[in-house]
Amino acid sequence: MNAILKPDLATLPPPAPIQQLHHYAYKARDAEETRQFYEDILGLPLYHIIQSDYVPSTGEYCPYTHFFFRLKDGSFIAFFDLGDDVKAEPSPNTPLWVNHIAFRVDTVQELENTKKRLEAHGIEVLGVTDHHIFHSIYFFDPNGIRLELSAQLADEEQMAKDSTVAHARLAEWTARKEQWRKERAEGKAVEPLKPQQNDRPEFVKG
Template sequence: MTELTDKITGIDHLAFITNDMVKTVRFYRDLLGMELNAGIGHDGYRHYFFRAGNTLIAFFEYEGASEMKRKFHGSPSTEPLGFDHLSVHVESRADLFAVKDKLEAAGIEVDGVVDHGTLWSIYFFDPNNIPLEISWATCEVVNAPAIHDSQPLEIAAEGAAPQPGHWPAVTNPTLEEDMRAYPGNGYLMRDTGIAEGRLRFTDEYAAIPEEKRSRPRPEAAE
């Protein structure tokens, strides 16, 4: 049975929606200091990525999108299940206050600094009303799971590691010769980026013979 322990090594990117990419770039790159890492744009479609450490924060631009309802971070809600807020971390207390100072100098309302016991946090909203948090860790977990719950769940007592036997085993694994992908929106960006020296293939991808990389789109195969 295939287990996914240690297969997921981090978040690649979180994707959000904006109706104005310019103000989003100004906020995340020029105010928060995140690298504008990559982007795709064509035929009224735009998808940009900002780097935060080893993670990317992405935005789709939809001009007709309405703004999110403003809900404060962590407050109870009857809205549909899904996103509450995004938190990114800084390495030091001085960095936390430096971000706070910069936000306030830009006229952005900041709540905090709040001491949550294991971290200090500030809270604010981006131009799209996405609730954001900047955190500085004051503790690190040395024995997981570190949970303090007045009504502890039995499932948490099972431990921090994935527990076997709760999901079906894989009985039909994908063969290596079938590990192919059909073309998506990034093809033009990739080809242009390679040609201009802005991108390079990863070693693993470059080692795959070109004829074994692609497959037709499902609708084209029907």
């Protein structure tokens, strides 16, 4: 990973307004298996395909089929079938629940309907889970990607209110993490750092 430099911001153009997600891309074991899941079960239409023997960004030789499914807002989830019939391996140092993609639906009823639809196809689903500001269900696609469907409960006013303390809470965490790193380097810290504030007290045991 490249180190993040700190240039003189006054000499740089402003950041471009990022409007929305264009696409998220992942390795697929099999294109048709993936299409059946995303189009036939989840209802996302197959929208675009790119096929080539060479990777445009790097120039390396790696034949692929790159295919895109369109969401309602015009963004995409996309996949690469490299023709090797192998799906991507999960990260060995990260719990399976951490890395995931979350899609939004309009209502909790739609979550429940989708859960029934998935389970009817033999797909294991966790939830509906109450996250206070939204409800979610969780499941895995054929490529081992953990997916989340969420129905928002909090309105814009509540989310805007929460945003006013986000930087302060992150700064507090960052300061404590710096101290934890020092203690770990000195052999004093063994356990991973825990948040000082617990937003989900209902899960505290004892």
